[in-house]
Amino acid sequence: MSTPAVACRTACGACCTAPSISSxxxxxxxxxxxxxxxxxxxGKPAGQPCVHLDEALRCRIFTQVDRPAVCAGLQPSQEMCGDTTAQAMLFLQRLEQATAP
Ligand code: SF4
Ligand code: SF4
Known part of the structure; x- marks a missing residue:
């Protein structure tokens, strides 16, 4: 059975902060x-909030067609997002470390 889709949590921003973006x-x-x-x-290093996060931790360029492909391809999931921003940060930090060159 596949993992059910989850909604992006309000005022989180973990996936726009924890991962590095090389593009x-x-x-x-x-x-x-x-x-x-x-x-x-x-691009941006791991742990640095993206410059396009607004005060509510939403993406200011969400509708721009040139938003990085890695952003456009990222979907919320229970595994990544967890139940809190802290859980999401921890998951994404571990993923970043596991996939570092
Ligand atoms: S980690 Fe999940 S809940 Fe947090 S901003 Fe990203 S998609 Fe939304
Ligand atoms: S461009 Fe938007 S979606 Fe991508 S990391 Fe920055 S704030 Fe997040």
Whole structure:
């Protein structure tokens, strides 16, 4: 039996903080395509909150087509998200360490 889908927890942000992202993170753009805030051309290291997390820990560039593929492909799961942000951080930190080059 497959793991049931779970909803992303409000005000978590663990999966935008704990993992490293090796691909470029694009800038935030407004509806006219103008840059609103800078991205991270070199990606981000593990443990650093993404620059695009807003005050409520939501992604500011969620609807941009150039959002990193690794972000777009990530789905909430009970295994990753756990029951608390601390549990998610721990799972993702362990995963990061296990997959470090
Ligand atoms: S770890 Fe899970 S609950 Fe937390 S922000 Fe990511 S998808 Fe949402
Ligand atoms: S681009 Fe958005 S989804 Fe990807 S790590 Fe940054 S805040 Fe999270």
């Amino acid at each position: 470029p993170i694009p800038p935030q753009r407004d509806e006219q395509g103008r840059v609103v805030s800078a991205g991270l051309p070199q």
